Amino acid sequence: MIAPRFSVVIPTHDRRGPVMRLLRALRRLDPVPGGFEVVIVADGCADGTVEAVRKLDTAFPCAVLEQSASGPAAARNLGAAHATGDILLFLDDDVEPRPGVLRAHAEFHAQVTDGIAIGYLEPLVTARGFFGVVLRGWWESMFEECRRPGHRYLYSDLLTGHCSLERHAFERLGGFDATLRSHEDYELGYRAIAAGMNLRFVPDATAVHHETSELRKTLRRKIDDGVADVSLLRRHPALGVSLPLARRSPPGLIGRVAAHLAAISPRVGDWFATFAQWLLPAYERVGLRFRWRALLEDLLDYWYWRGIVQASGGTEELAAMLRKAPVPAEPELELDLARGIAEAEHRLDELRPRSVRFVYGEHLIGTLPERDGAERLRGIHLRQMIVRHFAHEYLRAAARAGAIPRALPELPAEILNESATRPTIPPHARPGLVV
Amino acid sequence: MATAIRDVELCSPLAAIADLGAYSRCLLVFRWRRRVVGRQFVSVFSDRLDTGAIIQAANQCAVDASYRWLADTIGYDERDFVGARALTATVAICTRERPEDLSRTLGAVTPYIDAGHQIVVVDNAPRTSRTREVVERFRGVRYVCEPTVGLNVARNRAMREASTDLVAFTDDDAIPEAEWLDALIANFGDPRVLCATGLTLPIELETDAQELFEDLSPFGRGFRRRIFDGQHDNPVEVGRVGAGANMALRRVTIDLVGPFDERLDAGTPTRSGGDHEMFVRILAAGYQIAYDPAAVSRHRHRRTHDELRDTLHGYGVGVYAMFTGLLLERRELGVVRLAWAWFRSAHLPELRRWLLRRPPTPTSPFILAELRGCLHGPAAWFAARRLRRNADCR
Numbered sequence: 133m134i135a136p137r138f139s140v141v142i143p144t145h146d147r148r149g150p151v152m153r154l155l156r157a158l159r160r161l162d163p164v165p166g167g168f169e170v171v172i173v174a175d176g177c178a179d180g181t182v183e184a185v186r187k188l189d190t191a192f193p194c195a196v197l198e199q200s201a202s203g204p205a206a207a208r209n210l211g212a213a214h215a216t217g218d219i220l221l222f223l224d225d226d227v228e229p230r231p232g233v234l235r236a237h238a239e240f241h242a243q244v245t246d247g248i249a250i251g252y253l254e255p256l257v258t259a260r261g262f263f264g265v266v267l268r269g270w271w272e273s274m275f276e277e278c279r280r281p282g283h284r285y286l287y288s289d290l291l292t293g294h295c296s297l298e299r300h301a302f303e304r305l306g307g308f309d310a311t312l313r314s315h316e317d318y319e320l321g322y323r324a325i326a327a328g329m330n331l332r333f334v335p336d337a338t339a340v341h342h343e344t345s346e347l348r349k350t351l352r353r354k355i356d357d358g359v360a361d362v363s364l365l366r367r368h369p370a371l372g373v374s375l376p377l378a379r380r381s382p383p384g385l386i387g388r389v390a391a392h393l394a395a396i397s398p399r400v401g402d403w404f405a406t407f408a409q410w411l412l413p414a415y416e417r418v419g420l421r422f423r424w425r426a427l428l429e430d431l432l433d434y435w436y437w438r439g440i441v442q443a444s445g446g447t448e449e450l451a452a453m454l455r456k457a458p459v460p461a462e463p464e465l466e467l468d469l470a471r472g473i474a475e476a477e478h479r480l481d482e483l484r485p486r487s488v489r490f491v492y493g494e495h496l497i498g499t500l501p502e503r504d505g506a507e508r509l510r511g512i513h514l515r516q517m518i519v520r521h522f523a524h525e526y527l528r529a530a531a532r533a534g535a536i537p538r539a540l541p542e543l544p545a546e547i548l549n550e551s552a553t554r555p556t557i558p559p560h561a562r563p564g565l566v567v
Numbered sequence: 568m569a570t571a572i573r574d575v576e577l578c579s580p581l582a583a584i585a586d587l588g589a590y591s592r593c594l595l596v597f598r599w600r601r602r603v604v605g606r607q608f609v610s611v612f613s614d615r616l617d618t619g620a621i622i623q624a625a626n627q628c629a630v631d632a633s634y635r636w637l638a639d640t641i642g643y644d645e646r647d648f649v650g651a652r653a654l655t656a657t658v659a660i661c662t663r664e665r666p667e668d669l670s671r672t673l674g675a676v677t678p679y680i681d682a683g684h685q686i687v688v689v690d691n692a693p694r695t696s697r698t699r700e701v702v703e704r705f706r707g708v709r710y711v712c713e714p715t716v717g718l719n720v721a722r723n724r725a726m727r728e729a730s731t732d733l734v735a736f737t738d739d740d741a742i743p744e745a746e747w748l749d750a751l752i753a754n755f756g757d758p759r760v761l762c763a764t765g766l767t768l769p770i771e772l773e774t775d776a777q778e779l780f781e782d783l784s785p786f787g788r789g790f791r792r793r794i795f796d797g798q799h800d801n802p803v804e805v806g807r808v809g810a811g812a813n814m815a816l817r818r819v820t821i822d823l824v825g826p827f828d829e830r831l832d833a834g835t836p837t838r839s840g841g842d843h844e845m846f847v848r849i850l851a852a853g854y855q856i857a858y859d860p861a862a863v864s865r866h867r868h869r870r871t872h873d874e875l876r877d878t879l880h881g882y883g884v885g886v887y888a889m890f891t892g893l894l895l896e897r898r899e900l901g902v903v904r905l906a907w908a909w910f911r912s913a914h915l916p917e918l919r920r921w922l923l924r925r926p927p928t929p930t931s932p933f934i935l936a937e938l939r940g941c942l943h944g945p946a947a948w949f950a951a952r953r954l955r956r957n958a959d960c961r
Contacts (some may be wrong), residue, residue: 265853269798272759279648279757335650419898422801473641515643527633539577540599540636541622541629 135165136241138234139217139299143173143207144225148181150342155188157228164234166218169193171211176201205308205316208292212302220302224293227253229339236337237296246301247330248321250278251294251337258344262416262424267343267350278333282516285331287371287505290321294339301329309367314353315360322368325507351409351435358439365453370504372457377440377450390434395441405434460501463489469497469518469526470533477511484508490522492529498522570594570608570772570781577604577625577632581618588614594781595621596768597628599635601746602861603766604628604790631790645792646859648756654732656752656815657685659725661718662739663834666697668867673705675742680707684748689725691834692716715958717834719827719841722811726821735815742770743813743864750862751815759796761820761854762846764809765862766790775929776875777868783930784882786810786866788858795846795856802850803893803901809856811842813864824848830951831889837947838940839885847893872932879933880940887944888951906941914938 140158144151151172158170170192174182176199185196199210212220219241223229233251240249255271257264274291277283292308295317305323308316325331361375372378393401409431415424444450464485467476470493480488486508490497500509500517518526530536531543568591573584577599587593590611597605605628609620625632638644658676662669669688676686687709690698702710713724726734735751737743747765754763767786772778788807795808811832821827825848832841849856869875890906893899917934920927 265797265851269759269796269853273798276757276759279650281647281649282643283649333649417898419900421901515641518641519638519643519645523634523637527637530637536633536636537578539579539581540632541577541625543629543633544626 136218136238137166137216138164138168138219138221138237138296139212139215140168140170140221140223141173141208141211141215142170142223142225143175143204143211144177144181145175145201145204145207146177146179146181147225148177148179148184150226151181152184152188153228153342154223154225155185155190155194159191160231161229161234162231164238166238167192168221168234169195169215169217171215172196173207173211174198175204175207203310203313203316204292205312206310209307209310212299212307215299218299219296220299221296222292222294223339224341226342226344227294227339228342229294233337233339236334240332240334240337241296241298244330244332246298246328247332248290248295248297248301248324249332249334249337250289250291251296251339252333252335253291253294253341254338255341255343258342259346262421263347263428266425266428267345271341271343275333279335280516282513283333284509284513284517285325285507286374287321287325288318288374289331289333290317290324292317292320293341294337296337297324297329305329309363312360312363314356315364318360319364319367322364322371322505325505328508331507347412348409351405351431354432354435355439355442358436358441359443360439361436362440362443362450362453368504369453369456370458372454374503374505376436378454390430391437394434394437395447398438398441401434401438405431461487463487463499463501465489466491468493470535473514477514479511480509480514481511484510490518490526492526492535493533495529495532497525497529568592569774570778571611572596572769572772574598575621575625576601581621583618584616584621586614587611587616592772592778594769594772595624597625597632599632600639602635603768603863604631604635606768606787606790628790634791644753646753646756646857651756654752654755655684656733656735656748657687657725657729657731658735658737658743658748659687659689659722659729660737660739661689661691661721661725662698663691663716664694664697665739666701668740669698670701670704672737672739672741672743673701673708675744676737676748677705677708678745679748682748685709685729685731687711687725687728689713689721689728691718691721717829718811718832719829720834722841723821723826723829726816726818726826729818732818733815734818736811736813737864738812738866740867741767741812741864742867743862747813747862747864748815750859753861754857754859755815755817757855759855760794760817760857761823761849762814762816763857763859763862764788764815765813765858765864766860767810767813767864767866770865770867772868774870776870776872779930779933780868780875780878783879783933786812788860790860792860793858795850795858797850797853797855800850801901802847803899803905805843805846805850807858808843808846809858811845812866813862814842816845820845820849823854824852828892830892830948830955831885833881835954836950837885837888837944838881840889841885843886844889844892847889847899851897851899876933876936879937883937883940883942884944884947885940887941888948889944891945891948910938910941914941 172185182196197210237249255268257268259267278289309319361377365372464487465483466489468491469476487500487502489499570592571587571590572594574596577597593609593611593616595607595609607624607627609624688702690712692714699710702708711728713721735748751763754760769781772781788809827841828844831837831844832839869878890902893902917931
C-alpha cells in the first residue's frame, strides 16, 4: 500500500503571529512516509501575513493563496481545491500541532475507510478568572463524549479546527458550505454522517489550541451561531429537534425576557445586555461564581436568540420552520437483550439501524428513536446506551423475567413499579461558548 | 460493647455470621464481586447473625448492588476512555514516628511494586531512626527524609520526588486493599480529572472512641462513583469529595493549581485542612475530582477518648483555618454560608444543650471540642501564616 501524502490546509485572517508559530510547529512534526505540503489561504489579510510566510524558509512545500475576505469555509474550500495530497488535514491558524499529529492521522486513515479523524485540541487559555475557567471547561467538554468508547457520533462533533479526511471524500461531499460564517463544520458533519462516513475521535492526534478569546467578542459571536443554526435548519429541517433553537426559548425568567426582547425590540435588548455585561466583573470581584455563571448563560442566550431572530425574521417564522421536522418513524429493529449483549452488538453491527426497540424477553425496556444528524447505530454503542439511558428499565425488565440472581437484594418498589417512560435521548446541551 | 466488622459477598451463598459474642453490633460491608455496594450496622443479640438478619440489612443497598450487577452483566465500565494510556503511580506515605502503623501499611502496599509502581515513604521531621529502620525491611521502598515539619510539606516533597504520572497518598494508619491503586488510577482516563479519592472504611471498631468517631466523622462518601466538576459544583463544598488519607493526584497538579498549602495540616498550628484546600483549588480552576468507592482503604481510628477529642478539635481548627485563608486570599464568600450551615447543623444544637445545662449525650464533649477548634481556626491560620513567612525569610 502506498503511503498517503498529506495536505495541511490553514485558513487565516490577519493573524500573522499565530500563523508563523504554526509553521514553526509544522517544522517539528515527526516525518511520515508520504510527506506533506502546506496550503495557507489568506482570507482578506492586510497584516503582512502573505509576505511573512513567503519569506519563511520551510523544509516542506508551502503555498500561499489569497482571497478577498469571504470567510473560513470559502478559504478551506479554496485550499482544498489547490491541495495535491491524498489526505486533507484542516488546522486553524491558532493551533500548534504536537510532533506525532501526522502519524496519528495516517494510522487512523490506514485503519478506517471513509473516515473523518477528529483531532484533540488541547486548550491553552489566556483569559484569567472565571471566564478563563469556563472557556477551558467548554473546550474540554466538546471532547468529553467523543472520549467515551460507546459514543454515538453526531454532526456537531466535527470541528474543522483540527480534522482530516481523504481529499476525494471531501470532493464527493462538495466541500464546506461557503455561505455559512459559523457552524460550517457542523453542516459538513451532517452531510458526512448522512453519506455514511465514519467520524472518529483520535486522541493521539493532539494540537495545542491557543485560545485568546475575550468575553465581549465571545458574546457577540453568539449572534453568528444563531444565524448559522437557522441556516442549518433551513437546509436540514430534520435537524430541528437537535438544535438549541428547538427549545423555543431559554430556561429561566431572565433568559425568557431576553429572548422576548431580542424578538420584539433588539435595540432595547442590546442596551440591557450591554448593561448586564458590566455586572460580570462586579460579581467576579466578590467571588459570586454561580451568579456570574448564570448571568453569562443568560447573555449567551440573548445574543444567540438575537442571531436567530435576525436570520429567521421572527419567532413565528422560526416555529413554522421547526414544524417542517419529520415525525420519527417506528423503530427499525427490535433487539432482545435476554439473548445476550454480544449477540445484540453483532446484530447492530450487521444491520446498522437508525432506531431500535429494546426488549428483555417479553418485557419492554425502551425505544431509542431515530435521531437526525447522528450516525447509524453500531454494536459499540450498546453498553453505554443501556447504562446511561435504560438502566432502570433494564433492571426492571430483567427482574420481571427472573434474570437477576437470587443472591441480590430485591429491587425497591419505586424501580419495580415504575411505569413512566424515561427520556430515551439526553436533552441537547445548552449552547456553549462557540468561538 | 464493641462493633464487629464483617464483609458479606452477595455473589456467594449467604451464610450466618458466628463468633460475635464479644460484640453488641456488627457493621456489615456488602460487596458484589469485591466491589463495596453498601454497609449497615446491625444489632447483635446472641453471638451470631442469621441469614435472615443479613438479608434484611442488605435491602438498603439493593439499588447499588443491582447497578453493579448490571454493569458486570453487560461489561461496562464508566471509567473507560478512548486513548487512555497506562499510567504509572507512586504510592506516597507521609509519616512521623509511627513505625508500627507504618509497617502494617507497607505490608499492604508493597505488592504494588510488582505491578510496576513505586513506593516512597516521606519521614517528616524525624526524632528517631525508627521509621528508616522499618522502611529498610521492605525491598523496593524508597525512604526520603523531609526535615521541615508539616504534613503538607511532606506531601509536596512526595510530589517533587515522584517521577510517575500519578502520586497516590495513603496515611500511615491505613491499609489499602489489593485493588485500591488500580481503582484510583482507572479514574484518570479523562484529562480533566486531576484527583481521585476513594472509600475509607474502619479497620476496627473495638473501642467506644472508635465507634464514636465512625458516627461523628465517617470517612466514607457513599457507594456510587461521582465526578465533582469545578465547572458546575461549588468548589468550597469539598467535605463530600473525600480525604487525603485516600487520594491520588496527577503529578502536574502542582504546576496547574500550585503545591499543597504548607501553612495547613498536621505539624502546623492549623492541624488539618491541607487536603481539602487542595480540592478547593482544583475545583476552582475548573478541573475535576473523581470519587470512586472501588478504591477501598481501611483506616484505624483513634482508640481513646482523649485521642478522639484531640482529633476532632484538630478538624475544627483546620476547617476554619482553611475557611479563613479562602476568604481572605481567594475572596471565596461561599465559605461564610458553609461555616454557618455547619455550625447550625452540627454545633448549635450541642451549644444550646450546654447553655441550657441539659444532660450531655455521649457525643457532646467531642462536638464541643470540635466547636472550640472552629473558634480557634482563624487565629491558627494567622499563626501558621506568620510562621511560614518567618521560615521563608530565613
